[in-house]
Amino acid sequence: xxxxxxxxxxxxxxxxxxxxxxxxxxxxxxxxxxxxxxxxxxxxxxxxxxxxxxxxxxxxxxxxxxxxxxxxxxxxxxxxxxxxxxxxxxxxxxxxxxxxxxxxxxxxxxxxxxxxxxxxxxxxxxxxxxxxxxxxxxxxxxxxxxxxxxxxxxxxxxxxxxxxxxxxxxxxxxxxxxxxxxxxxxxxxxxxxxxxxxxxxxxxxxxxxxxxxxxxxxxxxxxxxxxxxxxxxxxxxxxxxxxxxxxxxxxxxxxxxxxxxxxxxxxxxxxxxxxxxxxxxxxxxxxxx
Amino acid sequence: xxxxxxxxxxxxxxxxxxxxxxxxxxxxxxxxxxxxxxxxxxxxxxxxxxxxxxxxxxxxxxxxxxxxxxxxxxxxxxxxxxxxxxxxxxxxxxxxxxxxxxxxxxxxxxxxxxxxxxxxxxxxxxxxxxxxxxxxxxxxxxxxxxxxxxxxxxxxxxx
Numbered sequence: 001x002x003x004x005x006x007x008x009x010x011x012x013x014x015x016x017x018x019x020x021x022x023x024x025x026x027x028x029x030x031x032x033x034x035x036x037x038x039x040x041x042x043x044x045x046x047x048x049x050x051x052x053x054x055x056x057x058x059x060x061x062x063x064x065x066x067x068x069x070x071x072x073x074x075x076x077x078x079x080x081x082x083x084x085x086x087x088x089x090x091x092x093x094x095x096x097x098x099x100x101x102x103x104x105x106x107x108x109x110x111x112x113x114x115x116x117x118x119x120x121x122x123x124x125x126x127x128x129x130x131x132x133x134x135x136x137x138x139x140x141x142x143x144x145x146x147x148x149x150x151x152x153x154x155x156x157x158x159x160x161x162x163x164x165x166x167x168x169x170x171x172x173x174x175x176x177x178x179x180x181x182x183x184x185x186x187x188x189x190x191x192x193x194x195x196x197x198x199x200x201x202x203x204x205x206x207x208x209x210x211x212x213x214x215x216x217x218x219x220x221x222x223x224x225x226x227x228x229x230x231x232x233x234x235x236x237x238x239x240x241x242x243x244x245x246x247x248x249x250x251x252x253x254x255x256x257x258x259x260x261x262x263x264x265x266x267x268x269x270x271x272x273x274x275x276x277x278x279x280x281x282x283x284x285x286x287x288x289x
Numbered sequence: 290x291x292x293x294x295x296x297x298x299x300x301x302x303x304x305x306x307x308x309x310x311x312x313x314x315x316x317x318x319x320x321x322x323x324x325x326x327x328x329x330x331x332x333x334x335x336x337x338x339x340x341x342x343x344x345x346x347x348x349x350x351x352x353x354x355x356x357x358x359x360x361x362x363x364x365x366x367x368x369x370x371x372x373x374x375x376x377x378x379x380x381x382x383x384x385x386x387x388x389x390x391x392x393x394x395x396x397x398x399x400x401x402x403x404x405x406x407x408x409x410x411x412x413x414x415x416x417x418x419x420x421x422x423x424x425x426x427x428x429x430x431x432x433x434x435x436x437x438x439x440x441x442x443x444x445x446x447x448x
Contacts, residue, residue, distance in 0.1 A: 049310070103419065
């Protein structure tokens with residue numbers, strides 16, 4: 001049963017930030033596809049609910065060859081999925097969105113809400129970190145931009161403090177020889193991943209690895225970067241043996257928790273396999289790029 | 290906790306309801322307006338039985354605050370029929386036996402309607418994906434996909 005709350009509907013971003021700063025026991029709703037579930041379960045029962053669904057200033061997708069991609073916080077998943085420029089420049093984001101929950105959820109849920117909710121099983125987190133994204137958030141007293149991999153602190157906790165709203169996600173322009181891949185392991189496409197892995201590879205002109213990222217989903221309290229596996233790959237000429245070794249490291253470094261869907265051991269195994277496959281996929285994309 | 294006025298359109302008609310802001314769209318549609326075609330199933334954004342279309346986009350009405358639909362246009366399964374004639378996808382469902390117990394049918398019809406309105410020469414795979422957010426425990430989905438296929442191939446015209 002959802003608790004009674006006062007409903008706040010700001011007309012602009014400025015008004016939203018002012019209202020949020022004013023009320024202590026206040027939660028922000030946009031699409032509410034995650035929030036309403038936990039409110040119904042009684043886990044979250046705020047006195048005030050601040051609705052930013054209609055704050056149009058935060059709904060945009062902008063791309064520039066130099067600056068890269070900027071997505072406003074209240075942009076829906078479906079808008080990202082259907083964006084031509086994202087399909088062209090960051091196909092991995094479209095592929096990720098197509099498997100994120102169901103069409104109905106993507107039609108109403110937003111990218112900012114997803115990241116602010118900070119569920120470690122969420123899909124955008126690992127992919128955006130593999131793409132080296134940063135996130136901008138702010139309150140009435142100022143804005144802050146941090147790399148997305150520093151944004152998540154713990155289960156359902158982020159660096160944001162009371163009064164902060166997610167404002168924008170920024171993905172840098174893709175480098176010349178870059179590839180990125182993501183896959184989650186689940187029984188139904190529209191479910192959250194039992195585990196997931198995202199990987200990106202950037203190659204030097206001579207074909208050696210310039211940079212690599214390995215990020216695991218639902219393998220710990222936050223989207224988990226496996227820097228040990230990344231360091232293994234950097235500077236080397238990549239091959240299947242290295243991908244297998246990186247997968248092995250990811251499997252060891254993961255901190256998965258057993259639940260009804262899979263044991264810890266099974267999750268570790270699948271994480272290793274997914275890491276290996278996604279690295280190979282990202283590498284092949286980078287070669288063709 | 291103050292009640293608020295929600296003005297919006299449902300199936301082409303204007304409505305004004307006085308609701309608590311915590312009221313869900315599914316509750317307003319069923320309990321305040323009496324459109325009981327929309328079903329409440331899982332209540333956790335999983336089953337899709339409560340699917341309605343807002344401004345042409347399908348959403349799960351069990352997980353949308355009604356107050357967020359201010360000035361919007363909602364279509365429920367009751368709104369598919371025009372002048373006493375069933376819509377193409379409704380007739381295709383009848384001809385293909387795309388339902389058994391019928392509980393998922395209103396949601397399936399709304400997802401299919403949103404899909405058909407924007408799809409251009411869709412593949413079979415896309416037809417299947419169009420109802421990914423709707424659970425059916427009877428049909429095994431094939432008859433539903435056949436109905437969607439028949440409409441996208443132009444076998445049913447608006448009457």
